[in-house]
Amino acid sequence: MDTKEKLKQVLIEELNLEDMTQDEIDNDDALFGEGLGLDSLDAVELVVVVQKHFGVEIKDMEEGRPALQSISSLAAFIEEKQKGCTRKSPSPFSVASLERE
Amino acid sequence: MQTPSEDKQQGKAAEWSSRSVGSNWQHQFFYLAIKMGGRRLAYLLLYFVVGYYVLFSRLARERASHYLQRRFPLATGMQKLWHCYRLILSFGKVLIDRAVVGIMGPESFAVCLDGREELLKLRDENNGMILMAAHVGCWQVAMSALDFLQRPVHMLMRHEDGDIDRHYYEHAGIERPYQVIDPTGYLGGTLEMLGALKQGQIVSVMGDRLLGSDRSTVAVDFLGEQAYLPFSAYKIASATGAPVVVFFTDKDGPASYRLQLAKVIRVPELSGRSEETFRPFAAEFSAALEGYCQEHPYQFFNFFNMWLKQQPIIEE
Incomplete structure (x- = not known):
């Protein structure tokens, strides 16, 4: 299952959107206000849910605001962060440092 | 009824x-x-x-x-x-x-702080801290007495266009000692609050009144009737692990104030957003506030009708 579909599934389960199906959620629908109709309290839950299910932390407003626009933007953010984590494992510099020790 | x-x-x-x-x-x-x-x-x-x-x-x-x-x-x-x-x-x-x-100048008043050691311990937990005040006493006194915590303080507040009573730092022409999070901003400022708490900083909110677009209230007993208190702060506490530190100030002399740590509310990790989930924590706050009102009957300055189920829309 790709990130967008998994995200939709998680949102339906965790944010009590049981009256919706994954197919009914458009990838580009606004998450807040019109669109999915989520509010500020859902935003808190969403930050928790993203960390719990995807291991990605939304640290602040700078990161959060563009990421939390739609399913597409949030999925892109998650994928980028997950790739970033993979890339971080030992850089040439850190390997060299370890070897020196 | x-x-x-x-x-x-x-x-x-x-x-x-x-x-x-x-x-x-x-x-x-x-x-x-x-x-x-x-x-x-x-x-x-x-x-x-x-x-x-x-x-x-x-x-x-x-x-x-x-x-x-x-x-x-x-x-x-x-x-x-x-x-x-x-x-x-x-x-x-x-x-x-x-x-x-x-x-x-601040030397015009004596400020006595009860609970300094406990506040330092809570700060050192590094989960951030939600300072929950109410419209009692003079909360600005509290804000001016928190320097010893050595953490940035963010205040969820809205200065209305029609507000002409100035804050003490405006009189003094000094820099505001806290940063303001606008509750009418993007998602009611929740992302800014989460961000600050995740960095171990302090977020101060009012536990007795809704702000901005927040309409999440829970009914709890307060002074013998059901009053409607906001519960978003408890949700944020649940998401971050930050303790909710209830503190009140009271004017205890002609030129002195007391700042008292009334209660520490611990909110465990809870999923969902139903008001029932957060009612016990709002009730803890309400009980502390009622105790304050019994002790200081003329220092409760929330002139908003918090017993009204249909919460008013604050004029823009």
């Missing part, structure tokens, strides 16, 4: 605003009095001004009545007026004290 007066108030809900009742020149008049004769002269004038408001301003009496009719349910006629006079007088003194601190 609602009383006829409550029904009438509900009709007026959308008209409610926290803007100052006094006009700009009246505020300037008091600032001048402080500069010329200090706090005592300003207090002296205040006794007469408050008398005028209590007798002739229906708006002032109406705003004070939400609380007073629950705090003093048996009061009649003249007693009601007397309670109203004392409440508004205390509020006026707090506004004067706030201006005195700015105009004449």
Whole structure:
């Protein structure tokens, strides 16, 4: 299952959107206000849910605001962060440092 | 069940605003009095001004009545007026004290802090801290006394366009000692609050009034009736692990304030957003606030009708 579909599934389960199906959620629908109709309290839950299910932390407003626009933007953010984590494992510099020790 | 007066108030809900009742020149008049004769002269004038408001301003009496009719349910006629006079007088003194601190310096008042060691321990947990205050005493005193925590403080607050009473730092022309999170901003400022707490910083919120677009309230018992308190802060505490530190200030002498850590509310990790989930925590806050009101009946300055189910839309 790709990130967008998994995200939709998680949102339906965790944010009590049981009256919706994954197919009914458009990838580009606004998450807040019109669109999915989520509010500020859902935003808190969403930050928790993203960390719990995807291991990605939304640290602040700078990161959060563009990421939390739609399913597409949030999925892109998650994928980028997950790739970033993979890339971080030992850089040439850190390997060299370890070897020196 | 609602009383006829409550029904009438509900009709007026959308008209409610926290803007100052006094006009700009009246505020300037008091600032001048402080500069010329200090706090005592300003207090002296205040006794007469408050008398005028209590007798002739229906708006002032109406705003004070939400609380007073629950705090003093048996009061009649003249007693009601007397309670109203004392409440508004205390509020006026707090506004004067706030201006005195700015105009004449913080040394004009003594601030006694109960709970310093506990606050330091909570800070060292590094989960951030939600300081939950209420519209009692003078919360600005608390903000000015938290320097020792050595953490940035963010205050969820809205300065209304019609607010003409100035904060003490505005009088003093100094930098604001805290950063403001605007509750009418993006997602009610929740992302900014989460961000600050994740960095171990302090977020201060009011536990007794809704702000901005937040409409998440829970009914809890307060002064013998169901009052509606916001619960978003408990959700944020649950998401971050930050303790909710309830603190109140009271004016305990002509030139002194006491800042008291009343309660620490721990909210475990909880999923969902139902009001039932967060009711126990709001009830803890409400019980602490009621204890404060019993001890300091004339220092509760929330003139908003928190017993009204249909929460008013604050005027833009």
